[in-house]
Amino acid sequence: xxxxxxxxxxxxxxxxxxxxxxxxxxxxxxxxxxxxxxxxxxxxxxxxxxxxxxxxxxxxxxxxxxxxxxxxxxxxxxxxxxxxxxxxxxxxxxxxxxxxxxxxxxxxx
Numbered sequence: 833x834x835x836x837x838x839x840x841x842x843x844x845x846x847x848x849x850x851x852x853x854x855x856x857x858x859x860x861x862x863x864x865x866x867x868x869x870x871x872x873x874x875x876x877x878x879x880x881x882x883x884x885x886x887x888x889x890x891x892x893x894x895x896x897x898x899x900x901x902x903x904x905x906x907x908x909x910x911x912x913x914x915x916x917x918x919x920x921x922x923x924x925x926x927x928x929x930x931x932x933x934x935x936x937x938x939x940x941x
Contacts, residue, residue: 868894911938 851862872886928935
């Protein structure tokens, strides 16, 4: 029988990844580098230089996405907290991801 895994964010998936770099040489967190690399490769980057160029070229856009994502994440968390259901916050989050009806009920559309 196949095990069903719950969805996770990129951040959650890679946050425990050990950082092999020397501490004094770290300019950016490892998770930022991993996520930037994934986005760059998905955008067509095929080398370390292309990934670096993608990061430098899109830095303002990437920062804006992170800022907006943080705001959306806070709004979503508040909507889940306001729900009067007896499930845990984690269960409500997963339920909103799996059930369109529950999600629409939360955002009152």
